[in-house]
Amino acid sequence: MTDGSGESSYVLLSVEAEALIEGFQLFPIKELGGPRWQKQHEYVEKLNMQALLNASEEKEEYIKESLVNLDKVSKLIEDVITTEVWKKQIFEVILKTDFKPPTTIPMYVVLYHEATLVTLLETVLYHKEALESAEDTVLDLLDYCYRKLTKAIAEKQKSEQAEETEGEANSMEEMKQQNKKMEFEIAVKCMSILRYITDCLDCVPLSTRSRVLEVHNIPCLLVELVENSPWTKNGSSGVMKFIDGKWTPVSGPDIMQLTKTEGQVWLAIYNLLMNRESALKYDFNSYNKTQILKLRGFMNDVLLDQLPILAQFRQYLEQLSMTDPPPPKRELILEQVPEIMDRIMKENEGKWKAIAKYQMKNFFNPSKSEIQAQAKRLADTYNFDVMDSLLSEVPKCSNCGEEATKRCSRCRQEWYCKRECQVKHWPKHKKVCDVMMNAK
Structure with a gap:
């Protein structure tokens, strides 16, 4: 650039x-x-x-x-x-x-x-x-990602049970809402980091693998992220997906298109369950096996066209449904903790x-x-x-969310699609704008 x-x-x-x-x-x-x-x-x-x-x-x-x-x-x-x-x-x-x-x-x-x-x-x-x-510190990072992702799942369940209401809020209440939005965006990035950790289980501390499979049961967490994806929601305009940092309406065939974050979830699943060392150490008890087999319902041709590597994983799931894997391989190692x-x-x-x-x-x-x-x-x-x-991509209007081509001429921080939106947003933007201008 x-x-x-x-x-x-x-x-x-x-x-x-x-x-x-x-x-x-x-x-x-x-x-x-x-x-x-x-x-x-x-x-x-x-x-x-x-x-x-x-x-x-x-x-x-x-x-x-x-x-x-x-x-x-x-x-x-x-x-x-x-x-x-x-x-x-x-x-x-x-x-x-x-x-x-x-x-x-x-x-x-x-x-x-x-x-x-x-x-x-x-x-x-x-x-x-x-x-x-x-x-x-990879162990500390793993725990951090686990906390953020489980929180994202819990927040989605809460938002589905209680419809959010918008109204006038004081500055501290706005801070609380901004923090909630940031927490979700952090969880999206944590999903990428978690996938990177699953890529490199052979080169991080030995305790990482057992913490992934036994302590946090990450495979079942990933199944939950597929089933109840926090990065998909039903909005006023229909189904919306979190794409490139914003909620985007999707319809028709686009609903089946994987976002980057959804792809990270599937790649992490593949890394864990198709890795021989991890498969030998994972406890396929009745609960875990039932959860993992839920993924069969998502293994359609559209998914496989986007991630062909999962074709091998689909065969693995079919085999898992008909057999009981051996008990997990236990080794005597000194467990490190975060x-x-x-x-x-x-x-x-x-x-x-x-x-x-x-x-x-x-x-x-x-x-x-x-x-x-x-x-x-x-x-x-x-x-x-x-x-x-x-x-x-083109910036979005701070007031209505449409594509914007105009920027606040004073502070140059906020974008707008037309003057009417800028005027409507001014009461909220004025305080920050004045501060930025007084600093110059």
Whole structure:
């Protein structure tokens, strides 16, 4: 991808990226949202954008190379889990208070940090050497993906039981809704990461395979993701699928077309059940066997045309239906366990309310000058020309969702299809727009 002059787009040059990665450090959960943490978040955001550019342009992926060579992949994993704990323990405490900050931008940045890290991990972990360099933290990453995917299934079941209502919401309620949306998008990326882990079970810690098959029973989780796909829903316009980062109406033959995420689910199933070592260790008890055989109902010609590799898997399912596999092969190995989540929880046990109070006072209640300074840094971080080059399709109107060709001329952040939509959306957009303009 190029800019207007035909030159390749850059957020960071190789030497700049290496310097930022070398200086990457972990912060205690109390410091999330603080000035030093904010500066590092901006660096991570730039690394993420450059990694996406390199991957999309099929250029040298020097972000991945530096992360591997400087042994920082495991640090990214620990950072994402730290942010996950912050959202569950501290953000939830803040939501229960009557806190009304002058702006929610600083808090939103912490929420968004997790999504940025997961996107960066999804990009670099496509490569086997990056996953290998994570070493024992692969177990922590596996547990993280499991938590996000099971939550996505639970959220879909809740949304089907209770119809969501829209109405006027205060800024903190909007934050809660934004977090819910981000959680779903993170789960989509976690599905890709889980599939990468199943690709490389022979080169990650030995305990990973047993944790996949025995502790979390990932094969049955994947069956659930096929049966009750969180990335498919019934909308007002019919069936909708989550494609390229947005909900898209589908009809007719398009309903049977696999999305990228649906393909990842099937490839992960294939990796686990068609791998001889995994098949020997998996316990095909009556429950597990019944669940796995449910997949036969989805093995139609349309699916096989899109993923021909599954033809062999269909034969495997037919054979499984007529036989009882031998008991799982047990081996005496020292089981490793994930440590990051437990360590963070123990270090901060009984401190959550105090940390929330400290952050509300010092980080999330900024003065007008601090708001303007942060807005300016964010504007500098998000190079809009580069962001445009990452768009794979026409932007959507912030008001009605139709294809948009016009952008807010003041802040250049929001897109609209026509002036009427911009006018309708202005009451919501005004606060952010004013902050961005005052920062210039």
